[in-house]
Amino acid sequence: MTIHLDLATVLLLHQCSFLVGAVCFVYMRLQSRSGEGLGALAAGYFSLALASALAGLGEQHLLSLPVWGFGSVTLGVAGYALFWIGIRRLSSGKSRPMDWWALAIPAVVAVLAFATQFHVVSYLRGSIGNGFAFASLAASAFCILRDRACERLPVRFLLAALIAVGALLALLVIAGLLVPSVAPMTPIWAFFLRIMCQFAIALFIIILVTERTEAELRCVAETDMLTGIGNRRWFMSSLPRSMIEGDALLLMDLDFFKQVNDRFGHDAGDAVLVSFAEAISRSLRPGDSFGRLGGEEFGLYLPKMTASEALATAQRLCGVARGLVVECGGERISLTVSIGVAIAVDDQRSLTDLLKLADAALYAAKDSGRDRAVLFDPSLRAAA
CATH class of the missing domain: 1.20.1070 (Rhopdopsin 7-helix transmembrane proteins)
Structure with missing residues (x-):
């Protein structure tokens, strides 16, 4: 036709x-x-x-x-x-x-x-x-x-x-x-x-x-509008629901951050948060996930890590924070960070469980003097 x-x-x-x-x-x-x-x-x-x-x-x-x-x-x-x-x-x-x-x-x-x-x-x-x-x-x-x-x-x-x-x-x-x-x-x-x-x-x-x-x-x-990194919603959605052995979760909390706000003002506190987020972001691998969970607390997901490697990474990041000096309004502000580290093993693979373990390790880091990283171990299970 x-x-x-x-x-x-x-x-x-x-x-x-x-x-x-x-x-x-x-x-x-x-x-x-x-x-x-x-x-x-x-x-x-x-x-x-x-x-x-x-x-x-x-x-x-x-x-x-x-x-x-x-x-x-x-x-x-x-x-x-x-x-x-x-x-x-x-x-x-x-x-x-x-x-x-x-x-x-x-x-x-x-x-x-x-x-x-x-x-x-x-x-x-x-x-x-x-x-x-x-x-x-x-x-x-x-x-x-x-x-x-x-x-x-x-x-x-x-x-x-x-x-x-x-x-x-x-x-x-x-x-x-x-x-x-x-x-x-x-x-x-x-x-x-x-x-x-x-x-x-x-x-x-x-x-x-x-x-x-x-x-x-x-x-x-x-996106966290202050720091430009992922916010809590992004961070939690980027993590696998079920971790595999060797996945590490780090919870970070800036030490004495409230004192920075009280002494230097909220603008200085914002400058500290931004500087910290930028410094940590530059220190990560391409596959790592880093986000701000709220206030002065940050989360970091490290896939394919042994416990010793995860702890060494956390200690290195403590050193990165320790080396930062933030200038704001003519003031020089030093900062440190406490980090709790948890790593997935055979019987602890759910995201909820790993968050609890990392949180317990973070509290242990703060209780033992701050400015340090602590790896979760069985002695902290009661706190978790």
Whole structure:
């Protein structure tokens, strides 16, 4: 069965795909605080919808060829320039004033159209317009993948793939116009498939904004706002419910922290907490989990440790804290930390049990003079 596509219908669908996308971008821009670039994307989609509308009026002989040809090619190039600007800003989350220089390209195209009248020749107009669409879409797909190192959202791969497919379809349109005998499909079919691709691109741009917002909310919910490390909720959720033999749990408590607040003020206390968290974070392995449990208490999870290694690590961290001197308001503040260490063994593997053991060891460290690490042993079981 042969399916025939009517050009006027395809152009109408083309306009609708861009209008729907533009309206969605405007709505998301108004609703989201993570939508840098959505304004430019909406403007680009509106420009492309207008270019398609002019082409549709031309096909119905309601506008003269010089008018609709000029308008469709310049607005189309401007739309894809705005699309690239929007993707650059959306992908990186940054506003780059230099990006707006891309709008000089449609101005150059307009000048060339006036000078050469290429826009009245169908295959030249289509080839130039789709050539710029290919360049814009390929550059946009590259931006999405390049910025993944700074923001690892799963949707980036799908969005980049869809934009790359759009770029490929633009090449197929050019091939159908210039070398129809060897082109794998007619330009109108490639154009029709681009409509489907445009709908999908708009959808996945919205998903990217949504995933980014969710990631930001999750970060806020799981990050201690003072120190920048994980909070109690994050720390507890990062630990396995059932420990394996060799997992170590350390509970840390800054010594005499209340006296720091009382003597130097809460700003000094905050500076101490931040300095301590930064110093400990720099001393850990990649697989370790470190979080602030509340007040001056911190937790540290060390996988794959023997008891002697865990105790040695805790003693080293005591030395890190002892070497810190925090300057605040002209005052030099020294600090020490007490650490309780518990390690999972065959009959003590639940997270709840290990927390109790580490807490008992922490109390033992404080009772024996502070500024030290104590490994839980059976003599502390009554305290646990």
